[in-house]
Amino acid sequence: MRRIILTGFMGAGKTTLAQALGVRLGCNWWDLDDLITERAGRSVPALIREAGETYFREAETVALQSALTNLAPSAAQVVALGGGCWTLERNRLLVQQHNGLSVWLDASFALCWERITADGAASRPLAQDYAATKKLYELRREFYAQTELRLTVAPAQTAEELAEIVISQGNLDL
C-alpha cells in the first residue's frame, strides 16, 4: 500500500486524521512534529523560538526523509506533516520520489483559526496574530493544491468519516 502523507494548514486536523487512518487501516502513523521533537530533544515551538525557523525546516526535512525511508523509530504507513512542510519543494519531491499519496485537508481559515486559538498561542509560534496567519493561509493554498487528493473538511465531519473518504478516493481499500 502507498504511504499516505497528510498536509494542510495548522488546525486542519492532520494529526487526528492520521490517528483515525492508523486505526482504520491497522497500521502505524507518525506526526512529523513528534518525530522532530524526539530527535531534537525539545518541542517544535521551542526549536523554532530558540534555533529559528530555518533550522527547524532543516530538521523537518531530515525527519521526513527518515519517515519515508522507514528509518524513523518504526516504519509508518501514514505521516501527518506540519503545516509548512509541504510548501517546500524539496519536501514535495521527497514525497513524490517515495510514491507517497499526498492528501490536502482543506479546512476553512475560520475552522483552523478556531482550533489554533483553542490550542493556545504557545503551541504555534508561526500563528501569532489573526491577520498574518490568514495571509499565510492564503499564500500556502497554491502549494497545498499540488497534492494528489484534496479533501474539503466540513466542521462537523469526524476524523473517521474523513478516513473513509481518503481510503475510497485514494483507492486504498484492502
Ligand code: S3P
Ligand atoms: C507549522 C505548523 C506546525 C509546526 C510548526 C510550523 C507551520 O504543525 O510544524 O509550528 O509552518 O505551519 P501543525 O500544522 O501540526 O500545527
